[in-house]
Amino acid sequence: MASEIVSARNLIKTFGGLTAVDGVSYSVEPGQVSGLIGPNGSGKTTLFNLLSGQFPPTAGSVFFEGRDITDLAPFHRVQLGMARTFQLVSVFSRLSVWENLVLPIVRFKKKDQGLGRFYLKNKQGRGLFEDCEQALDTVGMTSKAFVPTSELSYGDKRLIEIAMALALKPKLLLLDEPLAGLSDHEISEVMQIIRSLKGQLTLILIEHKISKIIDLVESLCVMNEGRIICQDRPDAVLADPRVRECYWGTEESC
Ligand code: ADP
Ligand code: MG
Secondary structure, eight states, rough: OOOOOOOEEEEEEEETEEEEEEEEEEEEETTTTEEEETTTSSSHHHHHHHHTSSSSOOOEEEEETTTOOOOHHHHHHHHHHHEEEOOOOOOTTSBHHHHHHHHHHHHHHHHHHHTTTTTTTTTHHHHHHHHHHHHHHHHOOOTTTTTGGGGGGGHHHHHHHHHHHHHHHEEEEESSSSTTTOOHHHHHHHHOOOHHHHHHHHHHHEOHHHHHHHHTSSSSEEETTTEEEEEEEEHHHHOOHHHHHHSSSGGOOO
């Protein structure tokens, strides 16, 4: 337990009569790249929402580096080192790329670092700018820093969203379907960036199609109907008959 960066114990989330997450116990080791897969509606995004604190669980607990964070607000979780992206790209279209990067830092980090009103002028503020510059560089978007986000392609917006999360310097990054809606070229770009992050932080990646991430992840967790049916190394998951039965109805869906 102590070695896990994040873990969930017996998590349940119900919406009215629907149980979206149904008794999930889940954990990821620090430094791992881990995949979370499963059919649409199987509870993957809801599990992310519970880990990142978007809403409270109906029952169960969430731990981060051994600490019970079940009752902690999302921004406190960010301050502890957990960041996420959303299934639908979530950026401010009217702002420039650079402004999109700086905003979350001001929102999430300002209070704790005592930056005060003139946070941009002091030393800590400059450090935060460097974090933004580095994040932009990581996703290869430095040349577009001052472009209005509304003028970017969907793929570039996705990269900006990843950069916004990276600028927060997370220990754990949750990426909800980062490849969804992208062209093949954009997919290989995002994959390359995720690969470059390997070893620097812990990553959990939701993806619908296992074939896209099988070569990238070190562990895979499969959800179906709110439950985890298998969590193991990718080759073991592929060989598991329960996974084949529920997830790979046809070759096409892989
Ligand atoms: P996945 O990400 O695996 O596609 P979700 O976690 O988004 O699945 O959804 C799991 C189930 O929970 C679905 O039936 C979905 O309609 C339901 N659900 C998710 N979020 C909400 C919500 N905020 N309110 C009501 N139902 C929800
Ligand atoms: Mg989802």
